Amino acid sequence: MLNKLTILVSQNISKTKIPFINKLWKSVEMLESEKLEKGIQDYVMEMIKKREDKVVSGEADSFGNDFLGLLVNAYNDLDDKNRVSLEDLVGECKTIYFAGQETVNSLLAWIVLHLAIHGDWQEKARREVIDIFGNQNPHLEGIAKLKIMTMIINETLRLYGPSHGLPRTVAREVQLGKLVLPANIDVLSLNIGLHRDPHLWGDDVHHFKPERFAEGIAKATNYNAAAFCPFGIGPRSCVGMSFATMETKIALSMILQRYTISLSPAYVHSPISVLGIQPEHGIQVILKSLHSNV
């Protein structure tokens, strides 16, 4: 449901909407979005009710200390000032689900594609993983030592970062160079534009070259912090950055420990923008087990 809603939102994000007219007439997409919104809200309500029922029946003595539990707690807060509305609760669940799942899925998919194409980097990354973890499961101490993998992740985030634009509302009139932005307008600052700017990255800007990051992000960007912002920038930057990076490193290490990856002839390169850069037809690769003849 959330995926369908995401696709509809991204298809309609730049279409003009006239609030009064839209109260009288709604397009097919708007009606479909409203249906999906309602479906998601009902689903979240069901989860909230399960938590509440457990407390009422005495089966549990709290709503839980996971993220949903904390939200349900805030939704039931007796103090009006601290209480979270149902709309906000559903919104938070949608954000965390989308921000937390689709982003890392998409990043992993683009990394796998690049490693399938650039066998030399695949080999370097595997060697590093085997040197650090052998065939054991990845552990915290080793994850911090994955230098080659960090370079590969950064270069993939630069070229195919799951988020390609940072939406902002202009709070007060502001001058940006020759441009005057009036208050209350929405702007989309395209970080993908910065990530693919030859003035910042050189003429080989469109090429996959993890070696750019060999000496860290600061050196790769020539100490220009805004040149590389796949997780956003400023006080609203991604809260899940460290978690996402760790998840990606664990998953990738486990894949490299087990399989070689090569590109399937069926793959057709067609990145499209669906609130992020997605492979339109998926990413078809061939995995061969390193530990058997499969």
Ligand code: HEM
């Ligand atoms: C590769 C993975 C990820 C990328 C590239 C990414 C990128 C971003 C970006 C660009 C923003 C907007 C920042 C801004 O407007 O300045 C954002 C916000 C956010 N991200 Fe992530 N993210 C990733 C993974 C995650 C994960 C795993 C979680 C949660 C578990 C998460 C939770 C959030 C939340 C809650 C926000 C909203 C923060 C706010 O509005 O204050 N993200 N992310």
